[in-house]
Amino acid sequence: MIRLLWLIPVLPFASALILSLIGSRLSKRLAAVIGVGSIGLSAVVTILVAIGFLAAPPAGNSYTQLLWTWIDVAGFRPKIGLYLDSLSLVMLLVITFVAFLIHVYSAEFMIEDDGYARFFAYMNLFVASMLTLLLADNLLLLYLGWEGVGLCSYLLIGFWYRDPANGRAARKAFILTRVGDTALSIGLYLLFTHLGTLDIQSLMQRASAQWPAGSSYAVVAAFLLLGGAIGKSAQLPLQVWLPDAMAGPTPVSALLHAATMVTAGVYLIARTHVLFSLAPSAQLAVAVVGACTLLLAGFSALTQHDIKRILAYSTISQIGYMFLALGVGAWQAAMFHFVTHAFFKALLFLGAGVIINALDDEHSIFRMGGLRKELPITFWTFLIAGCSLAGLPFLTAGFFSKDLIIWDSWSAPQGHALLWAAAITGALLTSLYTFRMIFRVFFGPIGIPVTKRPGYRMTIPLVVLGILSVVGGYLMGPLLEFLHSALPSTIEAHTGALTEIRSEAIAGLIFLIGLYFSYLFYVQKRNWADALVAKPLGRSLHQWWFADWGFDWIYDKVFVQPFIWASEINKNDFVDAFYIGVGWLTQWLYKQLSSTETGRVRWYAAGMAAGSVLFLAMVLFK
Amino acid sequence: MFSLGLTGLLVRRNLIFVLMSLEVMLNAAGLAFVVAGARWHQADGQVMFLFILAMAAAEVCVGLALVLEIYHRFKSLDVDELSEMRG
């Protein structure tokens, strides 16, 4: 059963190939069947593989399936191999299942679009690349999947390519992740040069054997890998592409930019955790990046009015939590939060898609209102997801995972009180903006009337994900136990003034505070929020946070403008002059030569005579 | 003789003169052949001259017909007028 592992990425690949070659000639129904069916089959195979893995765990709790040797040059032999252990199995299960639900949803969401088959081709290619990334047993294959998801992200963000703004957003995403990818590839070169292999398991063994803790090679390599993860997961300072990536269709935002692609960075760090353990400064950097990002994104989310942008900043913030967990050494907590986050964030995005569709493409929450009665299923599932995101105690999965991270940021060996404080503040912000969104959209008088109601293909995934958002929390024990075989468990290094119960209590309290304040500002006294913003301090803060703490402006001034200026100056550079000169020389020669073609017989005869004279002379007087 | 014919070809602009200079050149070549044949006491030189003669005859035929054609078209026999293939 485990041997079916290779089918998992291959099925979506095949489907993407079919759809891209003949998709435009298929009926929409058939294209949807192929597109959704391949992911469904992949999910089924994943379940079978999981059953096989769990029933008869292979030796060392990992299973490697070598398909073929990719390159064989001068001792560099990466293979196409699939590596299955508990970490990749968990991610596989979550990703195939969530991807399947999102595909079912988008079968109805995108039904009116002309590029229906193209959409599914891109989505399937994306899922295939992501699965390749997850199952890769060497870093080069992982990089292949990494690039593949980057490409599909570009294709899908700019899916409605006729609007140039979408193209710009897609390019922005691609370029920024490219910065990260460059760092990652330099890291790969470094690792290969010094350790002689890119196979992940042997890499980790050699690293821990050859490099002492804190060695500069390990630190540099870890920082470079972190750079790649930052780019792909939209953390500080490369987070500016994710809010703009909301220009793509909502299922894309749900799949790529909530559940899957942005967690690739988290997966990378978790996979190479040995390397990060050898480089404490890099690990600290991971934690600091995570903490800063979650705060920054939380403040920005508080000021947005586009519902998808709120969710985008929320995603950035939650992945900051995952980075924070990785940074303090709470590997399993990070993966647990990934699992729950995939459920509730995808649900939030799908719900937002339903709302946007129902209100005829309206994105601003300030124009919505009172949808509680109009879209009941959406309301209840959205509410569940929102509570999960904010961390409603005991009832939601998000509570368990987020609180585990908050507790570990205090108690783990690399934990620190400041990190705990950041995490708690982040929880407050999360609660605030989540309920701001919910109260604004679903409560109060009706803003825009509902024109379209979702069909069963859109509501059933919502319901399923809603159930998972609640139930997922109770998986914590077995899940952490299961992940133990791949990731080291976190020991409680220091407790001090705080115990786990107290930390959870504080977190629960924060949730309620946030809920109360949101209620106050957005249901009861709606003018208080406006009054706050009207004051000069409030207004400048609001604008600053709205513009993502000015990062776009900084990048524009520091990178974009100088680059444009330099390329303007260099428009007619000397290298060009060389090529133009070649062309000019050719033309000049041509003119000279063509002037010998006078068309006059006597001229030609003279030419022949002169030529024969020369020839004779050469023969005679040599 | 050959050089004289060549000079005439290069200097004169009248088409007929050009053709006549050509004849002179052919004649000179044939003379060379015959002399060579006589030197070695073989008939080959004369045979070659015969062939050259036949060729000259055919060439004159076609050439003069073309001259008439050209005169009719361009209304002049200036060789330099016939330079439409310049580039």
Added chain:
Amino acid sequence: MEVAFYIAGAVAVVSTALMLTRLHIVHALLYLIVSLLGVAVVFYLLGASFVAALEIIVYAGAIMVLFVFVVMMLNLGAPAAELEKHWLTPGIWVGPLVLATILIIEVLYLVRGSTASLDAAGIVTPKQVGIALFGPYLIGVELASMLLLAGVVGAYHLGYRKVEKREVQHGADTHERRASAGGDLVLAGADRSARTP
């Protein structure tokens, strides 16, 4: 014997030179005929009597006569002579003379090695030539005859069209267009039907 050779040779060269510099075309033709006769004498003196006869009959007799006919047909009179005078500037002789001189020098250099007097040349009889023609050079003979045939057909074809054009010269517009169709009667017919009201 040698004297006769030198005299005949001088006559040929001088008359060729004179031919080149004449203004009137018929004068030049006549000088050319004289040159050819001189060459024929040289041939005879070399012992190639067959070729000498051939030169006179074919070259001077047929080819030159052809030239004369064409010149007469073209009717180039005094204006042509004027034009020639206009063209033949002294400066124009320089380049070609230089080339020709270099050529002569080269050829002389080539032949300076071999010395053979006229007496050493034996007579090659027509009989020998005939045997050579029917023997090793048979194919050449056939090819030469085909060449002549081609020349005849070509000249006929070129001349034929010219005659037709001249006949309809004084026609109306449509006739001229018909002629310019190049003898293609189908196209001409279509053209005429398009134009005639």
